[in-house]
Amino acid sequence: MTDKQTLAIHVPVLARVEGEGALDLIIENELITDLKLRIFEPPRFFEKFLEAREPDQVIDMVARICGICPVAYQMTAVHALESLFETDVTPWITQMRRVFYCGEWIQSHALHIHMLAMPDFLGFTNVIAMAEQYPEQVRRGLKLQTLGNDLIALFGARSVHPVGVCTGGFHHAPALQQISDMISRLKQAQSEARDLLEWILSIELSNEDQDFTSVSLQHSTEYAMNSGRIVSDQGLDIDANEFSQHFAEQHIEHSTALYCFLDNQPYLVGPLARVNINYEQVPDELKALLEKNQIKFPSKNMFHSIIARALEIVMCIDEALHILGNYQLPSQSHVDWKAKSGTAIAATEAPRGLLWHRYEINDKGQVTEAQIVPPTSQNQARIEQNIKLSLESIGLQHSADDLQLHAEKVIRNYDPCISCATHFLKLNVTRQ
Amino acid sequence: MQKSAERIKIAVHKFSSCDGCQLAFLNAGEDLLALGTECDIAFFAEAGLMDEQADVDIAFVEGSISTAKDEQRIRSVREHSQLLITIGACATAGGLQALRNLSTSGQWQQSIYARPEYLDTLEVVTSIAEHVHVDYELWGCPISKKQLMAVVNSAKLGVFPAANHEKLCQQCKRQQVSCIMVTQGKACLGPVTQSGCGALCPAFGRDCFGCYGPAENSNPQALGERLVGLGLQPKQIAQHYHAIYSHVEPLKTNGKHWNEKS
Numbered sequence: 079m080t081d082k083q084t085l086a087i088h089v090p091v092l093a094r095v096e097g098e099g100a101l102d103l104i105i106e107n108e109l110i111t112d113l114k115l116r117i118f119e120p121p122r123f124f125e126k127f128l129e130a131r132e133p134d135q136v137i138d139m140v141a142r143i144c145g146i147c148p149v150a151y152q153m154t155a156v157h158a159l160e161s162l163f164e165t166d167v168t169p170w171i172t173q174m175r176r177v178f179y180c181g182e183w184i185q186s187h188a189l190h191i192h193m194l195a196m197p198d199f200l201g202f203t204n205v206i207a208m209a210e211q212y213p214e215q216v217r218r219g220l221k222l223q224t225l226g227n228d229l230i231a232l233f234g235a236r237s238v239h240p241v242g243v244c245t246g247g248f249h250h251a252p253a254l255q256q257i258s259d260m261i262s263r264l265k266q267a268q269s270e271a272r273d274l275l276e277w278i279l280s281i282e283l284s285n286e287d288q289d290f291t292s293v294s295l296q297h298s299t300e301y302a303m304n305s306g307r308i309v310s311d312q313g314l315d316i317d318a319n320e321f322s323q324h325f326a327e328q329h330i331e332h333s334t335a336l337y338c339f340l341d342n343q344p345y346l347v348g349p350l351a352r353v354n355i356n357y358e359q360v361p362d363e364l365k366a367l368l369e370k371n372q373i374k375f376p377s378k379n380m381f382h383s384i385i386a387r388a389l390e391i392v393m394c395i396d397e398a399l400h401i402l403g404n405y406q407l408p409s410q411s412h413v414d415w416k417a418k419s420g421t422a423i424a425a426t427e428a429p430r431g432l433l434w435h436r437y438e439i440n441d442k443g444q445v446t447e448a449q450i451v452p453p454t455s456q457n458q459a460r461i462e463q464n465i466k467l468s469l470e471s472i473g474l475q476h477s478a479d480d481l482q483l484h485a486e487k488v489i490r491n492y493d494p495c496i497s498c499a500t501h502f503l504k505l506n507v508t509r510q
Numbered sequence: 511m512q513k514s515a516e517r518i519k520i521a522v523h524k525f526s527s528c529d530g531c532q533l534a535f536l537n538a539g540e541d542l543l544a545l546g547t548e549c550d551i552a553f554f555a556e557a558g559l560m561d562e563q564a565d566v567d568i569a570f571v572e573g574s575i576s577t578a579k580d581e582q583r584i585r586s587v588r589e590h591s592q593l594l595i596t597i598g599a600c601a602t603a604g605g606l607q608a609l610r611n612l613s614t615s616g617q618w619q620q621s622i623y624a625r626p627e628y629l630d631t632l633e634v635v636t637s638i639a640e641h642v643h644v645d646y647e648l649w650g651c652p653i654s655k656k657q658l659m660a661v662v663n664s665a666k667l668g669v670f671p672a673a674n675h676e677k678l679c680q681q682c683k684r685q686q687v688s689c690i691m692v693t694q695g696k697a698c699l700g701p702v703t704q705s706g707c708g709a710l711c712p713a714f715g716r717d718c719f720g721c722y723g724p725a726e727n728s729n730p731q732a733l734g735e736r737l738v739g740l741g742l743q744p745k746q747i748a749q750h751y752h753a754i755y756s757h758v759e760p761l762k763t764n765g766k767h768w769n770e771k772s
Contacts, residue, residue, distance in 0.1 A: 121631060122526060122576075122607040131749060138719055139753070142606050145530020145652060189536060197558060204558030206546030220539045227537055235710035237537065238530040238652040239721070242714060250714035495529075 101465070101485060108474045115462050115489070128437070128448040133159045133245040133417065136437070136445060141239045143450070144495055146189070149182035149230060150428030151450075152243045153304055154435045158424035159245055162439060165415040170408040171247040172304075173401050178233045178242075179303050179426075180394035185226025185237065186429035187349070187387040190493045191278070192219035195384050198487045199281050215277055218270050222391060225267050229398060232256060247412030257405045264399040271395050275364075275388040279371040283381040284487075288467050290378065290460060292351035293340060295427050301359045301393060302352070304426050309355055310340065311376065318425040321434050327451065336455050344459035347431025348492060349386035350377065361396070364389060380464055383491045417443025428453050430493050454494045464488050518567040518666060521553035523587050525573030525580050526607060526635070530652040531598035532556060532572050538655050545662065568593045568665055574600040574607060576635045588642040595661060599651035601638045603723055604757030606651070608635040611757060637757065646670050650706060651721040651754045657706065674705065675726040678718055681705035687712045697737050699750060702728035702761075723755050730764040745772035 104112040124143050128136055140155045141148035153175060160167065192215075193205045202208040209216040227237035232252045234240020242248050252260075293314070297306035308316050316324060327336040339345070353360065354376035368375065373385060419441040425434045431453035438447040468488050469481055476484075522532055535542060536557065551557070552564035569591035575581055588594055596602045604611070611634045638644055648657050660671045678700035682689065690712050691698040698717040700709075704725040711718045724730075734747045742750075751765035 123610050124607075126613070127606065127609045130745075132746075135719075135749065135753070139606065142528050142530070142651065142754075145528040145533050148530070185537075193536060193557060202558075203560070206543065206551070206557070206559075209543050209546070216543070217540070220542070223537065224539045235714055236652075236654070236707075238533050241711050241716065244716070249711075249716040 101489075103469075103481075103485070105474055110466050110469060110474065113462055113466050115458060115465070125448040125450060128445045130444050130446075132443055133415075136448075137243050137245065138239075138241070140435075140450070143452070145238050146186055146495060147182060147428045147430065148239050149179055149234070150426060150433050152240070153179055154424050154426045154428075154433050155437075156243055156245060157304060157426060158422040158435045158437055159439070160415065161424055162420050162422035162437075163245070163415050163418050165246055165413060167247055167413055168408065168410075170406075171412070174233060174248060174251075175304055176300075177398045177401050178230060178240075180398045181226045181229030181232070181237070183226070183303075183394045183429050184229065184391050184398075185223050186493075187391050188219050188223035188226060190429075191274070191384060191387055191391075192216055192223070194493065195490050196281075198483075198490060199283065199384075215274075218274060222267060222270060222274065225263055225395075228263075229260065232260060244412055246415045247410075249411065251408050251411040252405075254405070254407060257402050261399065261402055264395055264402070267395050268392075268399065271388075271392040272367075275367065275385075275392055278385055278388045279367070279373065283379070283384070285379060286381065286468055286471055287378040288380065288464065290380075290463070291340065291343065291345040292354040292376070293345050293347050293456075294352040294355045294432060295425060296355055301356055301397075302427055305424075308425060308432065310345065311355060314340070318434065319423050321423070321425065321451075322436075325434075325451070325456075327455065336451075337459050338451055338456040339459060344463050345456065346380075346460050347453050347456045348383065349390055349429075349431075350380065350383040351431060352427060353377075353386040353389060360389065360393070364392060380468075380488065380491045383493075417441075430454065430457075430495055432456060452495070454492075457492050457494065461489060461492050461494065464491075517548065517550055519550040519552055519564065520662075521551070521562075521564065521566045521569045521587075521591065522555075522557075523553065523569060523571050523573075523583075524555065525571065525584065525601065525638075526576045527573030527598070527600045527605065529556065529572070531601075531648075531650075532570075534597070534653050534655045534658040535570075538659070541655070541659060548666070549662075563590060566591050568595060570595050570597050571601045571638050572597050574604050574635050574637055575641055576607065576631055578632060581632070581641060584638060584641050593645040593665070594638070594642065595646045595648065596638050596644050597648045597658065598653050599649065599721070599723060599754050602644075602647045602649055603755050604635050604637045606754050608637075608757035609752065611635055612752065635757070647673075649675075649704060649723040651723075654707070676705050677701055677725040677728065678703045678705045678707070678709060678712075678722070681707075681709045682712050685709050685713065690715060690717060691736075691740075695740050697740055697742055697746075697750065699733070701725075701733050702730045719750070719753065720761075721754055724758060724761055728760065730760050731767070734764065734768055743772065744768045748772060 100116040102114045137152050137155050140151040143151050197208050230237040230240055233248055234242040242250055291310050291312050293310045295302035295306035296309040325338055325340050327338045330337050357375045419439055422437040422439055425432055434451040436449040437445050440446050465485050465488050472484055551559045552561040552566050553559055569587050599605045664671045687709050690696045696717040699720040700718040703718055703720045704722045706722045737747050748765050748769035751761045755761045
C-alpha cells in the first residue's frame with residue numbers, strides 16, 4: 079500500500095514571490111519530519127564586484143542587487159560610507175533621504191499587498207483577475223504604488239535603480255513646482271491610504287499566534303528608517319557596529335541565500351517586526367483605528383504583516399507630506415566628503431526589514447571587502463519554522479493542495495525577495 | 511507576427527537578475543490592467559500567472575544565463591514562443607553579474623559562500639542571444655515602461671519599433687541639457703552610451719555611467735584618452751567600462767585595454 083502512505087506533490091513554480099526556490103516537505107505519520115525552503119537563485123557575487131570600486135560607484139552598483147528595493151541598498155551604503163568618512167550632512171539631506179525612503183516603502187508595500195498577498199486572502203490567483211471583482215480597490219492600490227514610485231523619482235529621476243544619490247547627499251534638488259505638485263497628490267493619498275488600511279482590517283485573516291523574536295531598528299525620535307539601534311523584543315539593544323557579535327550567517331546546502339541567525343536562533347525582520355518594536359511611535363489616531371478593529375500590537379500573528387504594511391503606507395504618506403510641507407530649495411544638495419580608510423558599517427530598514435552593510439575601505443577610498451546581509455536571508459530560518467508550526471496547527475490531514483496553498487500564503491507574508499537572495503519554488507510533499 | 515486582429519498571448523520569464531525590468535510591467539499602473547484585458551498573459555510568476563508551458567506569441571525574457579538549468583529552460587522558452595524579446599541589460603548583454611567572467615569565479619564563490627560545493631553555476635554568465643535566437647532587444651538597466659509599452663503596442667500591430675542606438679549626447683542636445691563634460695569636466699559616458707533613458711543623469715548634473723549600453727559607432731578608445739585628460743587613471747577608466755556592460759563589445763575589449771595599462 080505504498081501509494082496510500084506516500085504522497086508527492088509537485089508544484090512547478092511558486093507564484094507571487096520575487097525569486098526562484100522550492101519547498102521540500104516530508105510528512106511521516108502525520109508529523110513533519112523534514113522541511114526545507116530551497117532557494118537556488120543563481121548567486122550573483124555582488125560582494126566581489128564591489129571590490130576596488132569607489133564610493134559613488136558602489137552606490138550605483140548596490141542598487142542593482144534588487145529592482146524592488148534599490149533605495150534601501152543605496153541608503154545603507156551611503157550611510158555606511160559617510161559614517162566612516164565622518165561626513166556631516168545637512169538637515170535638508172537627512173530629511174530628503176527620509177522622504178526618498180518613504181517612497182520605496184509605499185511602492186514596495188503597495189505592490190506586495192495588491193499583487194502578491196491580497197489575491198490569497200480574496201481567493202484569486204493574480205491581481206488582474208482580482209481587479210475584475212475589486213476594481214476600485216485595485217486601482218487605488220496601483221495609484222498608491224505609482225505615488226511611491228514618483229516620490230522616489232523626485233530625487234532619483236526614476237524609481238528602479240534611481241540615479242540621484244551620491245556620497246554626501248543628492249546630485250540634484252527637486253524644483254519647488256515639483257514639490258507643490260507632489261504635495262497635492264500626497265494630500266489626496268492620505269485618505270486613500272486610510273481607506274486601504276480599513277479595507278485590509280475588514281478582511282478576515284488566519285489567527286495563528288506563534289512565538290518568535292522580532293528585530294528592527296529603533297530610533298529615539300522617529301519611526302526608524304535610515305538610522306537607529308538594532309533592537310529585539312527579547313532585550314537586544316546594540317549599535318550596527320556590534321551586529322557581527324550577535325548575528326551570524328551560515329551556508330546551508332539547499333540554499334544560495336545565506337541563513338542569518340541571532341544567537342543561533344531564527345528571528346523576524348520586516349514590517350511586522352518594526353511595528354511590534356516601534357508601536358509606541360505609531361500615531362494615536364491609527365492606534366485607535368487598529369484597536370477599534372480588535373488588532374493589538376505587538377502581534378505574534380504573522381498574517382498581521384499585511385496590516386503592518388498598510389499601516390506603514392499611511393505613516394509614510396503623512397511623513398512625506400509633513401517633511402515636504404516645509405520644503406525649501408537648499409543652497410547645495412550635497413556636501414563635500416573626504417575618503418578615509420577603515421570599516422564602514424550601517425544598517426537601515428528596507429521595506430522587507432533590516433539591511434546591514436559592511437565595507438572595508440583602503441586609504442584611496444576603495445572597497446577592499448564587502449559584506450551585505452539582506453532581510454530575506456535573515457528571515458529564511460524563521461520562514462521554515464513558521465511553515466512547520468503553521469501546517470501543524472491547521473492539521474496535516476488536509477489535502478496536499480490545501481497544505482501547499484497555506485504554505486505559500488505563509489511564505490508570501492514575508493514578501494521574500496529572492497533576488498536579494500532569487501527563485502522558482504517547487505513544493506514536494508512526501509508522506510510516509 | 512500575424513496576430514494583429516486577435517488577442518496576443520504573452521509570457522514573462524525571469525533568469526538571473528534583480529527583477530527590476532519586470533517591474534516595467536508591475537509598475538505600469540492602469541496600463542497593466544489594460545494589458546491584462548487586451549492580451550492573454552499565460553506565464554508571469556511574480557504576478558501569479560503560471561502556465562509556463564503555454565505556446566505564446568511573445569515571450570519577454572529578463573535576466574542572464576548562469577546555471578546549467580537556465581540553459582535548458584531558455585531553450586524551452588524559445589520552443590514555446592513565436593517571438594522572443596529580451597528586456598534589460600542582463601538578458602540582452604549579460605548584465606552586472608557578467609563581471610565575474612573577468613575573474614576566476616571559483617575563488618569568488620569561496621570567499622562569499624562557506625560551502626561552494628553546494629552551488630551550481632556555469633563558468634561564465636551569458637546573454638540570452640548566446641543561447642537562442644532573439645527577435646528584438648530592449649536595452650537599459652533598467653528598461654522603462656515607455657520602451658516596454660512601445661514594443662507591446664507595436665507588436666499588436668505586427669511590427670517592431672525602429673531600434674535607435676544613437677548616442678546619449680544627441681538626446682542631451684535635444685533636451686537642451688548643457689554638456690556636463692564640457693562645462694564641468696565630469697567623466698561622462700554619454701559619448702559611448704545609447705540614448706533611451708531620457709538623459710536622466712546629465713539632467714541631474716551628474717555623469718552618465720552607461721546604463722543603456724554601448725551606442726552605435728562609438729569610440730571608447732578615444733573617449734578613454736579624453737578621460738585621461740580629465741584626470742582619470744587607466745584603472746578608473748577600466749572600471750567605468752567594465753560595469754553593467756563588461757560582457758559586450760566594444761566595452762569588453764576596451765575595458766581590458768585600460769585595465770592592462772593600469
